[in-house]
Every structure is written in C-alpha cells, then in structure tokens.
Amino acid sequence: MIQIAVLGYGTIGSGVVEVLKVNKDSITKRVGDEIFVKYILDLREFPGDPMEDKIVHDYAVIQNDPEVAIVVEAMGGVEPAYTFAKQAIESGKHFATSNKALIAEKGAELIRLAKEHNVNCMFEASVGGGIPIIRPLNSCLTADVIEEVSGILNGTTNYMMTKMSEKGSEFEDVLKDAQQKGYAEADPTADIEGHDACRKIAILTSLVCGQQVDFQDIHTEGITKITATDIKYAKALGRSIKLLASSYQTGDSYCALVAPFMLEPTHPLYNVNDVFNAVFVHGNVLGDAMFYGSGAGKLPTASAVVADIVEIAKHLDENIPVEWRKEKLELADYRQLKNKYFVRTTADKAAIEKAFGSVSYVQAEGVTGENAFVTAEMDGFAYDKAEAELGEVLQCIRVK
Amino acid sequence: MIQIAVLGYGTIGSGVVEVLKVNKDSITKRVGDEIFVKYILDLREFPGDPMEDKIVHDYAVIQNDPEVAIVVEAMGGVEPAYTFAKQAIESGKHFATSNKALIAEKGAELIRLAKEHNVNCMFEASVGGGIPIIRPLNSCLTADVIEEVSGILNGTTNYMMTKMSEKGSEFEDVLKDAQQKGYAEADPTADIEGHDACRKIAILTSLVCGQQVDFQDIHTEGITKITATDIKYAKALGRSIKLLASSYQTGDSYCALVAPFMLEPTHPLYNVNDVFNAVFVHGNVLGDAMFYGSGAGKLPTASAVVADIVEIAKHLDENIPVEWRKEKLELADYRQLKNKYFVRTTADKAAIEKAFGSVSYVQAEGVTGENAFVTAEMDGFAYDKAEAELGEVLQCIRVK
Structure with missing residues (x-):
C-alpha cells in the first residue's frame, strides 16, 4: 500500500480523491499496489463527506508521518504550497502538484531538491489540465x-x-x-x-x-x-x-x-x-x-495529477531526471518575431501605404468609416515604427 | 559514449543516423553522454556514403560486440528482425524499433524478455510515426x-x-x-x-x-x-x-x-x-x-526512434515497465458497436423504411437513380439484418 496526502480539498483535490476511487481497480493494476489516501489537508471541516475522517488542519501531521510517501498539492498559490513542498521533498517524500503559480516560480528549485533527495517532483496538471504535455x-x-x-x-x-x-x-x-x-x-x-x-x-x-x-x-x-x-x-x-x-x-x-x-x-x-x-x-x-x-475542469485535471501519482508510484526509489536548471534564460526581445499584422485605422489608404508599403485591404460586412488591412511579414520593431508613423490605429492583431 | 548499431540503412535507418548527426549537441546534452553509431547492418554497400565504413553485412558482428548497448531495428518485416531482437535482448542489449509488423506479432514476448534481462524494448515509431503516443x-x-x-x-x-x-x-x-x-x-x-x-x-x-x-x-x-x-x-x-x-x-x-x-x-x-x-x-x-x-516520413519517424534511443540511454540500468501480457484478449464482436450508417441503394423509400424504419434522406448534387439516407443509431447485427432485408445496397459507410 502506498500512502498519500492531498493538500487542499477544493475542486482539484476532491477530483484527485474521486479519480482514485472511481478507477481504483485499473490504477492498482497499473501500479501493482494500492494507492491509499491517508490525509487531506484543508482549513475547513467536511461533515458528512466520506473522507471526513481524513481531514487534518495542520500540515505537520502529514510531514511527520513517515508512512506518507507522496504529497499531492492542489491548494494553488505560491505560499504555503512552496514551504510544504520543500519540507516534503527534503524529508524524502515525493511531490505532485497542479499548481502553475508554484511551478512557474519555484519549479527549477523543487526539481533540483527532488534530485538531491532521490524523489520526484511532478507537475503534469500545471499546464493544459488533462492534456499530457509535460x-x-x-x-x-x-x-x-x-x-x-x-x-x-x-x-x-x-x-x-x-x-x-x-x-x-x-x-x-x-x-x-x-x-x-x-x-x-x-x-x-x-x-x-x-x-x-x-x-x-x-x-x-x-x-x-x-x-x-x-x-x-x-x-x-x-x-x-x-x-x-x-x-x-x-x-x-x-x-x-x-x-x-x-x-x-x-x-x-x-x-x-x-x-x-x-x-x-x-x-x-x-x-x-x-x-x-x-x-x-x-x-x-x-x-x-x-x-x-x-485544459481545465475537475476530473480532467485530476486525471493528470493521478497520472503523476501513478508515475511516482512506479518509481518510488528513483528520481526521473527533468532538465530545468535554475540559471535564468535571458529571453530575446519578442519584437524580433516576424508576423503579418491585421490593422484597423481611420487613416486613408495613401497614409497607410506611406507607412506600411504594400498591404492587402479587407472589408467586413457592415463596417464603415475605417480602413482595415493585412501587412506584409515584418518584425515588431518595423511594425512599431510604421504604426507610429501612421497614428490613428484602432486595432492590431498578429496574423499567423 | 553509448554505442549503438542500426539495422537497415533504408529510409528510417538513414533518418536515424541523420537525426543523431543534425541534433548531436542537443541530444548529447539531454542524455549527458554521446550516442555513437558503431555499426550499420545492411546487405548493400554504400560507396561514398559518410557512414560507409560502419556498414556490416553480418548481424553476428553486432551481436558479439559487447560495446554495443542499443540495437536499433529499421528493417521492417517480422524476420529476421525478430531473431535479431531476441538475440540482442537476451544478451543484455537494449532494443528500439519502428517495425509495426514485428511489434504487433511479437511485442508481448519482446517486452517480457526485456524485463527478464533488465533492458528496454521500445517502439514509439511503430504507430503514428513521429507522434508521441506509445x-x-x-x-x-x-x-x-x-x-x-x-x-x-x-x-x-x-x-x-x-x-x-x-x-x-x-x-x-x-x-x-x-x-x-x-x-x-x-x-x-x-x-x-x-x-x-x-x-x-x-x-x-x-x-x-x-x-x-x-x-x-x-x-x-x-x-x-x-x-x-x-x-x-x-x-x-x-x-x-x-x-x-x-x-x-x-x-x-x-x-x-x-x-x-x-x-x-x-x-x-x-x-x-x-x-x-x-x-x-x-x-x-x-x-x-x-x-x-x-504519421510517416523519414525524419519524423526517425525523430521517434531517436527519442526511444534517448529514453533508453537515460535508463541503461533499468527496465521501464510496459504492461502487455502474452495472454490473448478475446475481442468482442465488432458488430456490438452502435453507429449511424450512411446507405445508398436503388431501392425505393417504402422498401427502405420497411427495412430500416425512420431514416434521414440525403441528396447529392448531380446524383440520380438512387436513394441515400442515414439510419438511426443501431448495432451491426441490426444493420446486417436490415441490409439483407433491403437488398440492392450500393454503399454503406459508418457515421460518427
């Protein structure tokens, strides 16, 4: 039996509990062992809920229980999720989360910590909900x-x-x-x-x-x-x-x-x-x-979290490497990207062509009093310059 | 350095060699080690080809070289691919293949063998070419x-x-x-x-x-x-x-x-x-x-094969479990499936409705001398019975 704790009994957290229950047989077969929810951390009580007796209000109960092998975080927000994640990983517990804010900010550090402690930090549900992409x-x-x-x-x-x-x-x-x-x-x-x-x-x-x-x-x-x-x-x-x-x-x-x-x-x-x-x-x-x-929704997102739990359960003694170093990448200026642009303006065609050169005009049903066009492919610097020259731009949308 | 052998220097095999060359830097970074093509098995000679000196004609050369850690099969067909795969795995070499015929027939056995010998048998490219699905x-x-x-x-x-x-x-x-x-x-x-x-x-x-x-x-x-x-x-x-x-x-x-x-x-x-x-x-x-x-093509398919090589290279000492037992699943009769059906017939509407009950007729531009309709949802047994009753069916396509 592999014992887990779920942090947060909101939409995602309760979804995780539900998926583990609904698909218990197939999950047990895949893992080769049973996944058992020992604790659920939440500030609230849930009287009458089937999981009522699993609810704890103090994370220390989970942290101090050596039987908890996997901590599943579904609270959202960077804190206290980050503190709990760090404590869990540093004490040799695996960690799975659906929390994009936590991972976007602390992903590199949690991945490094997990490697150091030979456990896993997984976050499939943090992007694209149920879609496998991570x-x-x-x-x-x-x-x-x-x-x-x-x-x-x-x-x-x-x-x-x-x-x-x-x-x-x-x-x-x-x-x-x-x-x-x-x-x-x-x-x-x-x-x-x-x-x-x-x-x-x-x-x-x-x-x-x-x-x-x-x-x-x-x-x-x-x-x-x-x-x-x-x-x-x-x-x-x-x-x-x-x-x-x-x-x-x-x-x-x-x-x-x-x-x-x-x-x-x-x-x-x-x-x-x-x-x-x-x-x-x-x-x-x-x-x-x-x-x-x-990309969202209780059960699809919980499906991705539970898939992480299954993956961890199949690799309890081993860190699956993830390449995400803490050194910051300096992004290039987004204006280097070349696109066509769709533009709406109150300017006349002579002014448009003076600023943008040759363009393709477009008319929409019932729209008058403006000109609209698609530019040739240009980078963002060139676009900004042309727009400044034209002035009077009502709208600009990139075209792909 | 991780040494591999490629079996077959046709479209996929040469694609694998090309991908390993073109993306050498990023692959080496991901693996943490260099992937080196030591042998290419092919019946033909390739005079003037940059890989000319890697070509061997006898699989025994590869099989007997303990430095070859991964055998990559891109020959197609069940034999001799199966014999080579078995020999490779039984001697502790990992195996990756793009060969759907081999895997459809021998997948369960090769997966079991790989597990027994603590190596991996991977076949991402066998379905959907470059699409990650396996x-x-x-x-x-x-x-x-x-x-x-x-x-x-x-x-x-x-x-x-x-x-x-x-x-x-x-x-x-x-x-x-x-x-x-x-x-x-x-x-x-x-x-x-x-x-x-x-x-x-x-x-x-x-x-x-x-x-x-x-x-x-x-x-x-x-x-x-x-x-x-x-x-x-x-x-x-x-x-x-x-x-x-x-x-x-x-x-x-x-x-x-x-x-x-x-x-x-x-x-x-x-x-x-x-x-x-x-x-x-x-x-x-x-x-x-x-x-x-x-789903096909030299480089996309080779991309999937090389991804298998990278995954194996990251798990050289460990079998990644795949659940595919040898016990045969008895498929249920496909006629249990419920669909609507699109039907074309020379029969008249009275005969159609006698056989199929209420249907939705459809007309196509310039087509005469026949009736066409979409049935209500029905299983294959009911469809076959209705079709036999109607006779004169020109075409039948399932509707989803």
Missing part, C-alpha cells in the same frame, strides 16, 4: 530541437473567443455568460489579461530550453481589446482569433509572448474551440505535432 | 480507463481521402497521384486495404488493455470502395470520410475495427488532412484528448 516534452520530443511551442492554454478565454465568433457578441456580454456558466471567475483578470497563459508558457519554455524562464519577462497581451468588429474581419479573412501563448527559438535564446493571433483554417490550432486547450509543437526533425484535450 | 499511453494516461482509441493511422490513405474530397476525384486517379508522389507503394494493398492501420490499432489496443490483441482478429475494411459519389454525399452531409482504426471498451473486453467513417466537423479528427496522422483517446475521467502529427 511528460511528452520531457521524454518523447527529446530527439528534436524544439523551434516553436504555441498553446491555447487558457480555457476561459478560448471559450469566450469561440462564443464571440459563433454569436458575434461583444466581449463584455460573453464575459458575463462565461461567469454565469462558471467558466470565468468573479475577478477574471488572470484569465482575460493573459497572466494564466503566461505562467504556463513560462513553464513549457523552461522545459524546452532546460533553464529558468521568468514569466515576468514574457510580453503579455490579453483579449480585452478584441471586439465583435474584429471578429467580423477575422471571418472576412477566413480566420479565427485565438489567444496564443508562444515561444520561438531565435539563435541561442527564445522569444516568448502571449497575444491574440488570427489563425488560418489549415493551422492545427484553428479548430480548438470552447474550453478545450491544445499545444502545438514544431521540432526541427519531427515537424508539426499537436496535443489536444480538456 | 509513451503517453504507457506513462501519461494511466489514471483513466480508456474507453475509446480511434486513429487516423495511415498517411497514404489519409492523403488519398483528402485529395478525393478536395478534388472530387475517383479512387483510381488519386491512387495513381499518390504513387507518383511516393506516398503510395507500387503494391498499395497494405495501405488501401487497411492492413497497415490494423496492425497499429492492434498495438494500441494491446497497450490499452495490457494483453495481446491479435491483428488477425480485427475486422478490417479498406477505402477501395469509396467513390467520388460518396464524397459528394459526405459534403452534402457536411462531413469528411476518414479511414479510422478504432477500439472501444465493451464490458470486460474491447471491440476493434478498421473502416471508413463519416465524421462531423466538431470531431477532433475531422480536420486531420493529407499525410498527417492523429490518435483520438477518450478516457473515463480525462474526457477527449488527441495527439496529432506526421
């Missing part, structure tokens, strides 16, 4: 130089962009709908401003380059400026607008950014709709690959 | 009961179905085009009759259930009966026709089949076009997931 990056795509990772990594914003596209609605209306459905939080800032996706691409980029990438260094634009008019233009161009979190190899470093992009129908991410997430990877020998699935 | 099934989707695996697993037929759909061409014309482009072989039987996809779904189903699934037991229909007229109807229904290799959990067993399906636009496999492959997985807690990428 382990595939670490153990499958290892023959390649990864030249691009681009993900739809936030289910809330993808749901909103899908609904805006399907219904022609404005941002504020779709946000209200998402909040009513429970897809967006009362304070939706972390999702709609791209902060959530930013932490996730920081984690993926760190794994791709093997070094620490600080999420604070990643240029991040959200979806708050996307309007129903932009969606009309996207349709006229036969494209969909998606919030992408991307990193690209450039020389010895990487460019990373989070921003809305217009995607063409042949792009593998074009058709990723609603709350689904997907990660597109381009390797120098593999070519294009994509991993698609439920 | 390792994700084995180490990522382990919290779930996998209820369905459906793959577009053959690039040749997917290219042909895509071109038939884009151009409205007939099967024979598209086959000739695929042969000219090198996507189809001079004898295309294994691809177009579904035999290739059948071996691949046998491998995936074996991994999902942990037991031997014999490919000979899997009901297999190819694409040879699909016509330009069927494509017209698919378009009228807003669907695409794809050759799917699928298995579904039913009770304590699985149903498996290879057959063309009409997919609706919201299905994750709908948009998988040209020579791309993808594997759709439905887990009982994960929900839907999909893995997409290059």
Whole structure:
C-alpha cells in the first residue's frame, strides 16, 4: 500500500480523491499496489463527506508521518504550497502538484531538491489540465530541437473567443455568460489579461530550453481589446482569433509572448474551440505535432495529477531526471518575431501605404468609416515604427 | 559514449543516423553522454556514403560486440528482425524499433524478455510515426480507463481521402497521384486495404488493455470502395470520410475495427488532412484528448526512434515497465458497436423504411437513380439484418 496526502480539498483535490476511487481497480493494476489516501489537508471541516475522517488542519501531521510517501498539492498559490513542498521533498517524500503559480516560480528549485533527495517532483496538471504535455516534452520530443511551442492554454478565454465568433457578441456580454456558466471567475483578470497563459508558457519554455524562464519577462497581451468588429474581419479573412501563448527559438535564446493571433483554417490550432486547450509543437526533425484535450475542469485535471501519482508510484526509489536548471534564460526581445499584422485605422489608404508599403485591404460586412488591412511579414520593431508613423490605429492583431 | 548499431540503412535507418548527426549537441546534452553509431547492418554497400565504413553485412558482428548497448531495428518485416531482437535482448542489449509488423506479432514476448534481462524494448515509431503516443499511453494516461482509441493511422490513405474530397476525384486517379508522389507503394494493398492501420490499432489496443490483441482478429475494411459519389454525399452531409482504426471498451473486453467513417466537423479528427496522422483517446475521467502529427516520413519517424534511443540511454540500468501480457484478449464482436450508417441503394423509400424504419434522406448534387439516407443509431447485427432485408445496397459507410 502506498500512502498519500492531498493538500487542499477544493475542486482539484476532491477530483484527485474521486479519480482514485472511481478507477481504483485499473490504477492498482497499473501500479501493482494500492494507492491509499491517508490525509487531506484543508482549513475547513467536511461533515458528512466520506473522507471526513481524513481531514487534518495542520500540515505537520502529514510531514511527520513517515508512512506518507507522496504529497499531492492542489491548494494553488505560491505560499504555503512552496514551504510544504520543500519540507516534503527534503524529508524524502515525493511531490505532485497542479499548481502553475508554484511551478512557474519555484519549479527549477523543487526539481533540483527532488534530485538531491532521490524523489520526484511532478507537475503534469500545471499546464493544459488533462492534456499530457509535460511528460511528452520531457521524454518523447527529446530527439528534436524544439523551434516553436504555441498553446491555447487558457480555457476561459478560448471559450469566450469561440462564443464571440459563433454569436458575434461583444466581449463584455460573453464575459458575463462565461461567469454565469462558471467558466470565468468573479475577478477574471488572470484569465482575460493573459497572466494564466503566461505562467504556463513560462513553464513549457523552461522545459524546452532546460533553464529558468521568468514569466515576468514574457510580453503579455490579453483579449480585452478584441471586439465583435474584429471578429467580423477575422471571418472576412477566413480566420479565427485565438489567444496564443508562444515561444520561438531565435539563435541561442527564445522569444516568448502571449497575444491574440488570427489563425488560418489549415493551422492545427484553428479548430480548438470552447474550453478545450491544445499545444502545438514544431521540432526541427519531427515537424508539426499537436496535443489536444480538456485544459481545465475537475476530473480532467485530476486525471493528470493521478497520472503523476501513478508515475511516482512506479518509481518510488528513483528520481526521473527533468532538465530545468535554475540559471535564468535571458529571453530575446519578442519584437524580433516576424508576423503579418491585421490593422484597423481611420487613416486613408495613401497614409497607410506611406507607412506600411504594400498591404492587402479587407472589408467586413457592415463596417464603415475605417480602413482595415493585412501587412506584409515584418518584425515588431518595423511594425512599431510604421504604426507610429501612421497614428490613428484602432486595432492590431498578429496574423499567423 | 553509448554505442549503438542500426539495422537497415533504408529510409528510417538513414533518418536515424541523420537525426543523431543534425541534433548531436542537443541530444548529447539531454542524455549527458554521446550516442555513437558503431555499426550499420545492411546487405548493400554504400560507396561514398559518410557512414560507409560502419556498414556490416553480418548481424553476428553486432551481436558479439559487447560495446554495443542499443540495437536499433529499421528493417521492417517480422524476420529476421525478430531473431535479431531476441538475440540482442537476451544478451543484455537494449532494443528500439519502428517495425509495426514485428511489434504487433511479437511485442508481448519482446517486452517480457526485456524485463527478464533488465533492458528496454521500445517502439514509439511503430504507430503514428513521429507522434508521441506509445509513451503517453504507457506513462501519461494511466489514471483513466480508456474507453475509446480511434486513429487516423495511415498517411497514404489519409492523403488519398483528402485529395478525393478536395478534388472530387475517383479512387483510381488519386491512387495513381499518390504513387507518383511516393506516398503510395507500387503494391498499395497494405495501405488501401487497411492492413497497415490494423496492425497499429492492434498495438494500441494491446497497450490499452495490457494483453495481446491479435491483428488477425480485427475486422478490417479498406477505402477501395469509396467513390467520388460518396464524397459528394459526405459534403452534402457536411462531413469528411476518414479511414479510422478504432477500439472501444465493451464490458470486460474491447471491440476493434478498421473502416471508413463519416465524421462531423466538431470531431477532433475531422480536420486531420493529407499525410498527417492523429490518435483520438477518450478516457473515463480525462474526457477527449488527441495527439496529432506526421504519421510517416523519414525524419519524423526517425525523430521517434531517436527519442526511444534517448529514453533508453537515460535508463541503461533499468527496465521501464510496459504492461502487455502474452495472454490473448478475446475481442468482442465488432458488430456490438452502435453507429449511424450512411446507405445508398436503388431501392425505393417504402422498401427502405420497411427495412430500416425512420431514416434521414440525403441528396447529392448531380446524383440520380438512387436513394441515400442515414439510419438511426443501431448495432451491426441490426444493420446486417436490415441490409439483407433491403437488398440492392450500393454503399454503406459508418457515421460518427
């Protein structure tokens, strides 16, 4: 019997307990031993809950019990998760987490600590919910130089962009709908401003380059400026607008950014709709690959956490190496990236062509009083210069 | 330095050598040691080739060299690959292969042998070319009961179905085009009759259930009966026709089949076009997931083989467990599966409704002299009975 403790009995934590119960037979068969939840740490009581007697309020109970082999963290936030993780690992307990904030900030250190103490620190659920992406990056795509990772990594914003596209609605209306459905939080800032996706691409980029990438260094634009008019233009161009979190190899470093992009129908991410997430990877020998699935939600996320528990249970005496050193990677300026740009402006065509040269104009049904166009491919420095020269820009969305 | 031997210097074998050369620096960094190709086994000479001096014609040279730690097989076919694999593993050498025929037939035995000798037998490239699917099934989707695996697993037929759909061409014309482009072989039987996809779904189903699934037991229909007229109807229904290799959990067993399906636009496999492959997985807690990428081709397939080499090199002293026992799984009758069916017939509507009850009729542009309809959901037994009653059936394609 392998004894575990679950920290936090909220959505993910209770999902982990549920998955272990529902799939007990198949999991026991895979592990070759039973996974037993000994403790659940939560500030609250859960009277009447079947797990009521497992609830403890003091982490020390878990930390001091040598029978607990795996600590599963599903509380969220950097503290006290980080303190608990460190204590667990330093005392020879394995650690699994769904916590992107913790891993984006402390991943390199926890991985190093786990190696030193011959245990494992796993975090599959921290990016892309149920989608297997961390382990595939670490153990499958290892023959390649990864030249691009681009993900739809936030289910809330993808749901909103899908609904805006399907219904022609404005941002504020779709946000209200998402909040009513429970897809967006009362304070939706972390999702709609791209902060959530930013932490996730920081984690993926760190794994791709093997070094620490600080999420604070990643240029991040959200979806708050996307309007129903932009969606009309996207349709006229036969494209969909998606919030992408991307990193690209450039020389010895990487460019990373989070921003809305217009995607063409042949792009593998074009058709990723609603709350689904997907990660597109381009390797120098593999070519294009994509991993698609439920990026959030109680059971899909818990499925990834439990897969980590299974993987740990199969490697109790051994550290599975993960390359993510603490040395910080200095990201290249994101403006080095070359894109086409979709631009809306009140300026006239002569001014547009003076600033941007030859462009492709686009018209959307019922939109008047402005000009809209797609530029030639240009880097961000050239774009900024042309935009400053033009002035009067109503909107600018990168085109991929 | 970790020394390897490559068996077969054809497309995949030379791709493996190329990937190891092109990405030498990043691979050495990941492994923490250099991978060195000591021998290449081939019947031919390669005068002028940079690897000319590595070529040997006798496997015994490789087998008897204790410095060779990993044998990489890229010859294809069950023999002599199986004999070489067995000898290699029994003498403590690790084994990696891209050979689906070998693994579908001998996978369970080679995995057991590898475990006994504390080495690894890896075969990521045997299904889906460069797409990571074997390792994700084995180490990522382990919290779930996998209820369905459906793959577009053959690039040749997917290219042909895509071109038939884009151009409205007939099967024979598209086959000739695929042969000219090198996507189809001079004898295309294994691809177009579904035999290739059948071996691949046998491998995936074996991994999902942990037991031997014999490919000979899997009901297999190819694409040879699909016509330009069927494509017209698919378009009228807003669907695409794809050759799917699928298995579904039913009770304590699985149903498996290879057959063309009409997919609706919201299905994750709908948009998988040209020579791309993808594997759709439905887990009982994960929900839907999909893995997409290059299913064939020299470098993508070699990327997967080299990823196996890297994984082995990181676990030289240890067997990574794979659950695939030799006991044969008795598949359930594929006719237990419930589907809608698209049917074309020369019978009249009264006869159709007498045999099938209420159906949805469909008309395609320019097609006359027949009736076409989509049935309600029914199992294969009920379908066969209704078809026998109707007679005069021109075409039948499952609808998903």
